[in-house]
Amino acid sequence: MLVLSFVVAAIVILLGLLSGLLMFWRLPVPSAEDDVTCTNHSTFISIIIPARNEEHRIVPLLQSLSQQEGISFETIVIDDDSEDRTSEVASSYHARVIRNTPPEDGWIGKSAACWTGAQAAKGKFLLFLDADTAFEKPDSLLRYVNSYEQMDGKGILSLQPYHQIEQVYENASMIFNIIVMAGMNVFTPLGERLTSAGSFGPSILCNRADYDISGGHAGIRGAVMDDLALGEAFQSQDLPVRCYGGRGLIRFRMYPEGFKQLLEGWTKNFGTASKSTHPFVMMLVNLWITGGFVSPVLLALTGMFGSPFWITFAVVLYLLNVIEMAWLARRTGNFSWWIFSIYPLLLVFFTVVFVYSLYLTHVRKTVSWRGRDVHV
Known part of the structure; x- marks a missing residue:
C-alpha cells in the first residue's frame, strides 16, 4: 500500500x-537589435504614465526616457490625485503633467488616468507604461515601436517587463510572476491558437485609431484588471492582441516599498485575473x-x-x-x-x-x- x-x-x-x-513552452520577445530595420522614424508616440504617489518609483522610467534615441515622442504623466511630489518630479524631467481629479463613480483610478492621458495625447501610437517600469537601452523604445510596426501596427503589442529583484522579500513574487505569464494563454505549444487573456498592464502599445474603435479605457472604466479588460475590448473588435516577454528591452521593480505593499498588490490582482485564463x-x-x-x-x-x-x-x-x-x-x-x-x-x-x-x-x-x- x-x-x-x-x-x-x-x-x-x-x-x-x-x-x-x-x-x-515559448516566450517570444521583440526583434533583437540586429534584426530591426528602422524604416519609419517619423511616427510620433505618446507615452502615457498613470502615477499615484510615485515620486520615487517613477525616476528610473523618466531617466530611461530621457536617453531614448531615434524616435520622436511626448511624455504625459497623469498625476492620479497624488499626495507626494509626483508632479514636481515628473516636471523636472520635462514631462507634461496633468493633474487628474479623483475618479467619478463607476471609474477605477488607473483607467480614469489612462483615459485622461489618451484624450490629451497627440501621437499616432499610444504607449501606456506603469510608473515602475524603465527601458533597458537607448534604442529600446525604437525597437518596441519597430516590432509593433512589423506586426502591421494593428491592435496591441504588450510586453511583460523583466522583474528586477533588489531585496530578499521581493523573491516572494516568484510564483506570481510565473503564473501571470503562463495565465495569458499564449505561451503554450499551441501559441496564438488560444486567445490571449488580455494584455500585460505595465506596458501596452497600440495605435490611436484602434484604441478609439475599442472604446479605450472609457469602455472598461469599472474593471479592476484594466489590462485584461482592455485586451478583451480590442479582441471584441477583431483586433489582435500580442503578449511578449520584455527581457533586454524593459524592466520593472515591483513593490519596492516593502512586503506589505507586495502582499496588497498581489491580493488585488489574482482573484480577478484567474477568470481570464x-x-x-x-x-x-x-x-x-x-x-x-x-x-x-x-x-x-x-x-x-x-x-x-x-x-x-x-x-x-x-x-x-x-x-x-x-x-x-x-x-x-x-x-x-x-x-x-x-x-x-x-x-x-x-x-x-x-x-x-x-x-x-x-x-x-x-x-x-x-x-x-x-x-x-
Whole structure:
C-alpha cells in the first residue's frame, strides 16, 4: 500500500513537471537589435504614465526616457490625485503633467488616468507604461515601436517587463510572476491558437485609431484588471492582441516599498485575473502547483519509510522541480538562485494569498490599493 502511494505521488509529480514545461513552452520577445530595420522614424508616440504617489518609483522610467534615441515622442504623466511630489518630479524631467481629479463613480483610478492621458495625447501610437517600469537601452523604445510596426501596427503589442529583484522579500513574487505569464494563454505549444487573456498592464502599445474603435479605457472604466479588460475590448473588435516577454528591452521593480505593499498588490490582482485564463492552461497550472506540493511530501515520506531506491527517486524528482522552477522564474526576473531550493514555501505563500484574494473578490467584493478601496 505504501509503495502504491509512492507510485501515485511520483506520477503526479511527473505530470506537474510536464505541465510546467507546456504552460510556459515559448516566450517570444521583440526583434533583437540586429534584426530591426528602422524604416519609419517619423511616427510620433505618446507615452502615457498613470502615477499615484510615485515620486520615487517613477525616476528610473523618466531617466530611461530621457536617453531614448531615434524616435520622436511626448511624455504625459497623469498625476492620479497624488499626495507626494509626483508632479514636481515628473516636471523636472520635462514631462507634461496633468493633474487628474479623483475618479467619478463607476471609474477605477488607473483607467480614469489612462483615459485622461489618451484624450490629451497627440501621437499616432499610444504607449501606456506603469510608473515602475524603465527601458533597458537607448534604442529600446525604437525597437518596441519597430516590432509593433512589423506586426502591421494593428491592435496591441504588450510586453511583460523583466522583474528586477533588489531585496530578499521581493523573491516572494516568484510564483506570481510565473503564473501571470503562463495565465495569458499564449505561451503554450499551441501559441496564438488560444486567445490571449488580455494584455500585460505595465506596458501596452497600440495605435490611436484602434484604441478609439475599442472604446479605450472609457469602455472598461469599472474593471479592476484594466489590462485584461482592455485586451478583451480590442479582441471584441477583431483586433489582435500580442503578449511578449520584455527581457533586454524593459524592466520593472515591483513593490519596492516593502512586503506589505507586495502582499496588497498581489491580493488585488489574482482573484480577478484567474477568470481570464483558458481552462486548458488553468489545468496545466493546477497540475504544476499540485506536483510542486507533492514533491517535498514524497521526499519526506520516503525518507521515513522508503527504500534506498525510493529515497533516491524522490530526491531526483525534487531536484527536477528545483531546476524547472529556476528555468521558469529566471525567464521572468532575476530571482535569487538560493530561493529555488525552498520553492515549496513560495507555493504555500502563493496559495494563501490567492485564497485571500478570492475571499476579497467574491465575499467582501472590495480590495485595497494605494490608499483606495476598490469595489469589484
